[in-house]
Amino acid sequence: MYPNDFRYTKEHEWIKIEGDEALVGITDFAQHQLGDIIFVELPAVGKELAARQSIGVVESVKSVSDVYAPVTGTVVAVNEALGQTADLLNKDPHGQGWIVRIKIKDKKDLDGLLSAGDYEKFLEGLEH
Amino acid sequence: MSYLSLSDKDKKEMLARTGVGATDDLFCCIPEAVRLKRALDLPAAQSELELVRTMEAIGRKNDYSRHLSFLGGGAYEHFIPTVVDYLSSRGEFVSPYTPYQPEVSQGTLQIIFEYQTLVCQLTGLDIANASLYDGSTGTAEAVLMAQRVTSRNKVVLARSLHPQYREVVRTYIKNLGVEAVEVGYGPDGRIDEDALGRALDDKTAAVVCQSPNFFGVVEDIQALSDAAHGVKALSVAIVAEAVSLGMLEAPGKRGADIVAGEGQSLGIPLSFGGPYLGFMACKKEFLRQMPGRVAGQTLDREGRRGFVLTLATREQHIRRERATSNICTNQALCALRATIFMETLGKQGLRELAWQNAQKAAYAADRLGAIPGVKMKFSGPVFNEFVVELPKPWPAVDAGLRAKGIIGGYGLEPAYPELKNAALVAITELKTKDQIDRLAQALQEVLS
Numbered sequence: 001m002y003p004n005d006f007r008y009t010k011e012h013e014w015i016k017i018e019g020d021e022a023l024v025g026i027t028d029f030a031q032h033q034l035g036d037i038i039f040v041e042l043p044a045v046g047k048e049l050a051a052r053q054s055i056g057v058v059e060s061v062k063s064v065s066d067v068y069a070p071v072t073g074t075v076v077a078v079n080e081a082l083g084q085t086a087d088l089l090n091k092d093p094h095g096q097g098w099i100v101r102i103k104i105k106d107k108k109d110l111d112g113l114l115s116a117g118d119y120e121k122f123l124e125g126l127e128h
Numbered sequence: 129m130s131y132l133s134l135s136d137k138d139k140k141e142m143l144a145r146t147g148v149g150a151t152d153d154l155f156c157c158i159p160e161a162v163r164l165k166r167a168l169d170l171p172a173a174q175s176e177l178e179l180v181r182t183m184e185a186i187g188r189k190n191d192y193s194r195h196l197s198f199l200g201g202g203a204y205e206h207f208i209p210t211v212v213d214y215l216s217s218r219g220e221f222v223s224p225y226t227p228y229q230p231e232v233s234q235g236t237l238q239i240i241f242e243y244q245t246l247v248c249q250l251t252g253l254d255i256a257n258a259s260l261y262d263g264s265t266g267t268a269e270a271v272l273m274a275q276r277v278t279s280r281n282k283v284v285l286a287r288s289l290h291p292q293y294r295e296v297v298r299t300y301i302k303n304l305g306v307e308a309v310e311v312g313y314g315p316d317g318r319i320d321e322d323a324l325g326r327a328l329d330d331k332t333a334a335v336v337c338q339s340p341n342f343f344g345v346v347e348d349i350q351a352l353s354d355a356a357h358g359v360k361a362l363s364v365a366i367v368a369e370a371v372s373l374g375m376l377e378a379p380g381k382r383g384a385d386i387v388a389g390e391g392q393s394l395g396i397p398l399s400f401g402g403p404y405l406g407f408m409a410c411k412k413e414f415l416r417q418m419p420g421r422v423a424g425q426t427l428d429r430e431g432r433r434g435f436v437l438t439l440a441t442r443e444q445h446i447r448r449e450r451a452t453s454n455i456c457t458n459q460a461l462c463a464l465r466a467t468i469f470m471e472t473l474g475k476q477g478l479r480e481l482a483w484q485n486a487q488k489a490a491y492a493a494d495r496l497g498a499i500p501g502v503k504m505k506f507s508g509p510v511f512n513e514f515v516v517e518l519p520k521p522w523p524a525v526d527a528g529l530r531a532k533g534i535i536g537g538y539g540l541e542p543a544y545p546e547l548k549n550a551a552l553v554a555i556t557e558l559k560t561k562d563q564i565d566r567l568a569q570a571l572q573e574v575l576s
Contacts (some may be wrong), residue, residue: 039441041416059441 001120002012003026003094004006007024007110008119014094015070015113023098026058026067035060037086042078043100049073049128055100058089071109073102151477155567166172189561190400196563197535200513200554202263202290202368203343204393206481207558208465209472212395216465219346226457227423230436236460237435250470251387252372252378253409260406263390267293267366268334269419269453270388270408274334274362275306276417276452282307283363286319288341290368291347291543302356306333317345317506317515319352328359334386338366344513344552345506346376346491353383362386370394370407370466372511374482374496375525386410395469396462405462412493416442419453484557485512488564492555495568503576505550513554515540517549520575524549528574534567 006014013031033036039059049055049069051088058065078100082088089097104110114122134142139151155163174182197205206526215221227233227240240258247256259572260266267290270533271283285294290443298308311323319337328335335356341349365379367389379387391405392398410418416439424438444451473481489512493502497504501519518525523537529536537551544550555564 039416062440062446064441064446 002116004116006094006116007113008116008122009068009070009113010083010122011068013068013070015110016098017104017110020074021076021101021103022071024055024067024070024100024102025098026089027119028093030065031090031097034058034065037089040082040086040089040099042080042082043075044079045075047075049075049102051121068098069102070113071102072105074105075100076103077101133155134363135242157448158517158535170252171360171568192535194200195530195533195535196566198537198553198555198559198567199535200344200369200434200556201538201552202292202390203398203404204371204512204554204556205398206371206393206395206556206559208395208469210398211466211472214470215468216461221464222461226421226460230434234434234575236424237437239464239467240421240458240460241425241435243463244423246467246470247407247409250373250378251367251407251409252380253381253382253384253387254380254412255418255422256407256409257416257418257422259391259460259463260388260408260455261459262392262404262406262421263366263368263388264293264296264403265300265404266388266390266406266408268297269406269455270364270366270386271297271334272300272304273386273410273414273417273419273452274364275301275304277362277414278333278360280331280333280361281305282309282329283333284308284324284327284335285310286313286335286337286347287311287544288313288317288319288343289336289338289366290342290542293338293366293368313341313343315506316508317341317343317510318347318508321351321355322416324352328355330359331354332361334362336364336366338368338389339376340369340372340511340513342368342552343506344510345508346372346511349377349382349384349463353385353429357383364388369513371478371485371509374478374480375486375512376482377519380409380411385414387467391462391466394466396465402564403459403462405459406564411556415439417452418442421456421458448550481557482511482576485555488512488557488559488561489514489555491561492553492559492564492567495564496553496571499568499572499575502571505547512556513552515550515552517547518549518551518575521549525571525574526551529567529570532570532574534570536567536571 006016008014012027014025014027037060041057043056051072052068054066055069056067079098157288169278224236227236244256285308309327311327312320314320335352337347337352347367356363362385363383364386365384370391370393388408422439423435426436428434442452444454493514496502503517505515505517537553539549541545
C-alpha cells in the first residue's frame, strides 16, 4: 500500500525523492480521513518553505486540513490538475494526486522522516 | 421551539423532576458574600396600557418627523412601497433562524440567492455574499479581504470616503499590522489623482474609494482601478447610496475588484441609524477570500433545483483563526426587504427612481446656488447630494433653519476641519418642488 521508495511524516504527508527535487503529497490514510476533497489551495511557484511549514490547505465539504512541508525547500511546480479535479487526491493520492514538487535545500532533513514500514506501524498505533 | 413563559406549575414540575427544592438552591455555588440580597433597581411592572403610554411619551421627544429634513451622508430617506413592509412582516419571513438545514429552509435560502443575484447585477461583479452588517463594516471587510488576497499590508483610503467608514476600518485593522494611508480630494471634490499616484507602491493592497463619495461627488472609478492595478493592488469601490447604482455604471464594469456598501436606501427605513444592510460583491477569482455567508444553487437527489449555504470552509466554525472573517450571520430581514424592493421596482423602476433623485438634486443645486453668498463647493458631478459653502458658520445657519422647521443639511467641519461653513445637502425623490423652494427661501432669509 505505501510505496517503499517514499518517506512519510506523522502528519500524513509523503515525499518521493527524485535527485535534488521531490514530489510531495498526502497519504491514502489522510485522503480517507478527509472524505471527498473538493478544493486544494496550492502555493505559488517559487515559494520558500521551511520544514513543517504549511504548504497549503486541502478542503473537504466540512473540514480544512493543512499540508505541511516534510523538508525545507523551494516550490518549483504545483499540480495544476488539482485545480480542475481535486478528487485526484482521493483517487490516486500517491500518484496523480501529488501536490507540489520541491527543490530540497538540505537532504539531511530526510533523516527524520519515516520509512514505509515505520509509517504503517505508526498507523496501526493510531487505531488503538 | 415554543417561546412561552413558564407558569408556576411548570417551575414546580421542573424542580420536582430535578430534585431541587427551590429555585434559589440552583445558585448554591455562588458565594454568599457576593449574592445580591435586594430587588433590582427597576421600575415596577406596567400594564400594557401604561406601557404604551410610557413609550409614546418617550417617542414624542423625537421630533425628526416634524422637520423637513435634507440630511444624507450615508442614510437616505426614500419611498418604501407598502408591499415591502407587508411581505417582509409575514411570519414565514420574520421567524426563521439561519438556514443551516436546507431541507427545511428552502424559502429563506432562495431569497438569499435572489438577493445575491441582484447585488451582482447592481455591482457588475461575479459573486456576492448573503449580506454584512452595514456599509462601514462592509468597507472594513473589503479592506481585510484585499490584505489577504494580495498579502500586502497597506491600504489607501480616499479622504472623501465616509468618515465613519474610515473610522471603522481603522478599528478593524488596529492590531493587524495593516497601515491605512489617506489621500485627499481636489477642487472638483474627487480624489486627488496625483496624490494617489504618490501614495501607491508595491506594498499597497487596495485603493478604497467611495462613489458617489461623502461629498456626493461621483468618482472616476475606472481611473482609480487602473491606478490600483498598475501596482497590482485591488480596486475597492464603496457605495453608500445604493439607489445611485440605478443610474451610474456598475463599479464592477469600471475595474472594481470588490464592491461593498450600504443597502439602506433599498427599502429599509432610517430607524435612527439601524439596522442597515451591508452588501459585498467581488470577482469570482476572489471567491474563497470573500467573507460572509453564501447561498449556493444545487440539485437535490431527485434532480430538483434547490439552495444551500455553501463554501463554509471560508468561515470561522471551520477555519477558526484563519477564517475570512468572524461574521457568521447576515442581515436576513433587511436583505429580504431590499430584495422585495428591487424586485418590485425592477430595473426600469430603479433607473427612474435614480433619475428623479438626480434631477431634483440638480434643481435644488440651482435654487440654492442662486442665493447670494451660497456657493457649490465642488465642481464635480453629483448624484443626490452636494456640498454648499455659506458666508456664515454652519451652526448658526442650522439653528436658524431649525427654528423654521427645517434640517437643512449636515455640517462638515467636525469631520473635515478644512471645510469651514460647509454643509452636505441631500435631495431624494421624496422632496417636492415646493419643499425645495421652501428650503431655498428659508436659507435666503437666515443668511440675510
